[in-house]
Amino acid sequence: MRTLGDVVVITTEQVMSSKSHSATLQSPLYVRLAEESEGYKEYHCNGTPVDCVKLGYQRVLERWPDLVVSGINHGSNAGSTVVYSATVGAVVEACMDGMTAIGFSLDCFDADADFDHLDAAILSITKKVLAEGLPKGVCLNVNFPKRCAEPLKGIKICRQATGKWVEPFEAHYDENGNVYYDLRGEFVTNDLTPDTDIYAVEHNYVSVVPTQYDWTAKSAFDSLRNYESMLLENGNQG
Amino acid sequence: MRTLGDVVVITTEQVMSSKSHSATLQSPLYVRLAEESEGYKEYHCNGTPVDCVKLGYQRVLERWPDLVVSGINHGSNAGSTVVYSATVGAVVEACMDGMTAIGFSLDCFDADADFDHLDAAILSITKKVLAEGLPKGVCLNVNFPKRCAEPLKGIKICRQATGKWVEPFEAHYDENGNVYYDLRGEFVTNDLTPDTDIYAVEHNYVSVVPTQYDWTAKSAFDSLRNYESMLLENGNQG
Numbered sequence: 073m074r075t076l077g078d079v080v081v082i083t084t085e086q087v088m089s090s091k092s093h094s095a096t097l098q099s100p101l102y103v104r105l106a107e108e109s110e111g112y113k114e115y116h117c118n119g120t121p122v123d124c125v126k127l128g129y130q131r132v133l134e135r136w137p138d139l140v141v142s143g144i145n146h147g148s149n150a151g152s153t154v155v156y157s158a159t160v161g162a163v164v165e166a167c168m169d170g171m172t173a174i175g176f177s178l179d180c181f182d183a184d185a186d187f188d189h190l191d192a193a194i195l196s197i198t199k200k201v202l203a204e205g206l207p208k209g210v211c212l213n214v215n216f217p218k219r220c221a222e223p224l225k226g227i228k229i230c231r232q233a234t235g236k237w238v239e240p241f242e243a244h245y246d247e248n249g250n251v252y253y254d255l256r257g258e259f260v261t262n263d264l265t266p267d268t269d270i271y272a273v274e275h276n277y278v279s280v281v282p283t284q285y286d287w288t289a290k291s292a293f294d295s296l297r298n299y300e301s302m303l304l305e306n307g308n309q310g
Numbered sequence: 311m312r313t314l315g316d317v318v319v320i321t322t323e324q325v326m327s328s329k330s331h332s333a334t335l336q337s338p339l340y341v342r343l344a345e346e347s348e349g350y351k352e353y354h355c356n357g358t359p360v361d362c363v364k365l366g367y368q369r370v371l372e373r374w375p376d377l378v379v380s381g382i383n384h385g386s387n388a389g390s391t392v393v394y395s396a397t398v399g400a401v402v403e404a405c406m407d408g409m410t411a412i413g414f415s416l417d418c419f420d421a422d423a424d425f426d427h428l429d430a431a432i433l434s435i436t437k438k439v440l441a442e443g444l445p446k447g448v449c450l451n452v453n454f455p456k457r458c459a460e461p462l463k464g465i466k467i468c469r470q471a472t473g474k475w476v477e478p479f480e481a482h483y484d485e486n487g488n489v490y491y492d493l494r495g496e497f498v499t500n501d502l503t504p505d506t507d508i509y510a511v512e513h514n515y516v517s518v519v520p521t522q523y524d525w526t527a528k529s530a531f532d533s534l535r536n537y538e539s540m541l542l543e544n545g546n547q548g
Contacts, residue, residue, distance in 0.1 A: 092331035093393045100482070100490035119493075122394075127491060131479050152406060152523050155331045156360075168390060168474045192542045200537060209472065210527045224542055229534050231526040234447065236406045241368050244338065252338035253365060255357075280537055282530035285390050288469040289448045292520035296467045299438060299518055304430045304462055 073141060074112060076198060080133060081114040082124040088158040089147075093165065094120045103127055121162035129169060139202055140166035144194075145177035146185060150215040150269040150279055151233040153259050160213050164285050167211035174201055174211065179273050180218035189219045193227070193278050206282075213281040217273045230279045233268035235261025311379060312350060314436060318371060319352040320362040327385075329396040331403065332358045341365055359400035367407060377440055378404035382432075383415035384423060388453040388507040388517055389471040391497050398451050402523050405449035412439055412449065417511050418456035427457045431465070431516050444520075451519040455511045468517045471506035473499025 073079045082103065096119040107114040115132055117124045121142065129137065145159040154160050159175050166173035176194060178185060197214060206212065213232075217224065239257035246252055264271050269279035311317045320341065334357040345352040353370055355362045359380065367375065383397040392398050397413050404411035414432060416423060435452060444450065451470075455462065477495035484490055502509045507517035 087336070090333045090335045092329075092333075092399070094330045094332050095328045095394055096493055097328045098325070100484070101493060102488065102490050123493065126475075126477055126493065127479065130477060131491065154525060155402060155406070155523055156333055161330070164393060168393070170474070196540045196542055197537065200540065207527070207530045207533060210530045213525075226542065227537050227540055229531055229537055231528065232524055234524065236408070237364075239364055239368060241365065246338070250340065252340050253369065255334055255339060255361065255364065278542075280534065281525075282527040282534055283525045284527035284530075285393055285525070286470055286472065287392060287451075287519075287521045287523070287525065289445070289520040289522035290469065292445045292448045293467055295445060296518065296520055299435065299465050299467055302434045302438065302465055304434055304464065304516075 073198070075195070076202065077138065078111045080128070082117055082128045082132060083114070084121060084124060085116050085118050088121055090156045091120050091158040091161065092156050093122055093161040094158070095122045095126070096120060101127060103132060121158045122165045125162050125165040125169065129171065137171060139198070140171045140173040141176070141198070142173070143176035144187060144190070145175070147177065147181045148179040148215055148273065149175065149177040149213060150179065150273050151235045151259060151261055153235070153237065154213060154232060154283070160283070163211045163213065164283065167209065168285055172201060172206055174198065174214060176214050176216070178216045178218065186219040189224065190216050193224055197227070197280065209284055209286060210282045213283045215269055215273050215279045217276045220276060222276060224278060225276045226278070228272040228277045228279055230269040230272050230281050231267055232281050233261050233270040234263040235259055311436070313433070314440065315376065316349045318366070320355055320366045320370060321352070322359060322362060323354050323356050326359055326396040328394045329358050329399065330394050331360055331399040332396070333360045333364070334358060339365060341370060359396045360403045363400050363403040363407065367409065375409060377436070378409045378411040379414070379436070380411070381414035382425060382428070385415065385419045386417035386453055386511065387413065387415040387451060388417065388511050389473050389497060389499055391473070391475065392451055392470060392521070398521070401449045401451065402521065405447065406523055410439060410444055412436065412452060414452050414454070416454045416456065424457040427462065428454050431462055435465070435518065447522055447524060448520045451521045453507055453511050453517045455514045458514060460514060462516060463514045464516070466510040466515045466517055468507040468510050468519050469505055470519050471499050471508040472501040473497055
């Protein structure tokens with residue numbers, strides 16, 4: 073990003089895996105300047121990524137940003153697992169607030185994951201978004217394949233694959249003999265047509281999912297319209 | 311709900327306002343039986359509403375539930391503020407996991423908010439969902455107006471109104487003289503056509519928004535398709 077313009081980083085102090093679109097309502101939010109150099113400022117915040125966006129544009133930045141970039145996340149945010157993502161949470165918040173926003177994630181959880189194969193793609197996508205903007209109410213969820221022997225094949229505009237996390241939830245016992253569980257599952261999907269983000273990433277393409285915060289299922293309107301003719305006053309009489 | 315069938319409640323121990331679709335990855339999850347009577351069991355969990363759903367169907371329930379109900383939330387989840395909602399987070403999780411799910415919220419934050427005017431509508435909607443099911447991948451986000459002099463006018467199938475929270479972020483100072491902020495804003499919208507949930511609730515109707523976890527903005531596909539022709543190898547040389 074520093075090759076493209078002035079950069080202001082606002083990062084969380086804690087790991088925010090699976091914090092989704094959480095905002096901090098019950099405790100005070102601090103933002104402190106941690107580093108500064110020519111064209112670069114870095115702030116640390118004790119809140120969530122969504123808090124960082126809110127504080128960032130309303131308190132930290134001196135002008136409206138040209139672009140909000142979140143990530144790059146260490147782990148995939150492709151498919152419907154996106155609903156848990158705090159990386160994408162920040163992007164959606166920025167989009168709701170009227171800013172142009174992109175989230176980047178790498179499909180690799182390895183501690184020594186290689187990010188070097190992504191520079192060209194990140195620059196290409198970012199420059200295009202800066203030059204052309206995005207449709208109103210739309211942000212981008214970009215996922216990259218992990219490094220393999222071949223170069224990236226290209227970019228695909230995709231839909232979010234449908235799936236779910238399945239947890240084994242094995243019972244553990246603490247020192248008092250009480251049962252507890254760890255939430256450690258795996259994302260399972262059988263929605264792998266070539267137009268999905270997961271298919272693209274698995275085939276060494278960069279997936280770009282245009283993403284919206286309007287969750288209305290308009291396709292369900294017709295089948296639910298008859299709810300409007302229910303007589304509520306009789307509801308208690310079953 | 312107890313007039314309709316056996317009820318198993320799994321509730322969080324902490325207030326979960328604005329926790330969205332958070333799941334607990336870093337700490338052990340406990341669920342303990344707190345109350346039991348004929349046709350009723352109540353469990354308390356130290357996690358989030360999403361954790362409650364995951365543990366509920368995979369560990370607590372003895373059979374697949376006919377319906378997952380979340381709420382009733384003390385405060386509106388109409389409009390795009392839904393992205394912060396942990397009440398709706400639980401509903402979306404249940405929907406992703408394949409269950410039929412409804413979230414109820416009341417447009418009133420008052421400590422002594424009156425919920426008694428809602429019984430008939432809650433029963434009517436719940437019975438209809440139990441009888442007819444919901445389209446695949448769709449759950450319901452139901453919002454009720456606060457009690458006023460007139461009875462509820464009826465039910466409206468709505469789209470989610472677009473808006474955003476605007477925070478004043480006034481600077482406060484702690485005992486060490488450091489600046490901190492409180493995230494206390496108000497939801498601002500000018501998207502108030504009669505087909506929106508916020509308009510319906512403001513006009514004393516119950517709003518029912520069919521809600522999906524597929525966030526793909528398909529309307530943006532055409533305008534973004536030319537991303538696919540970018541040459542990534544040249545991206546660094548721009």
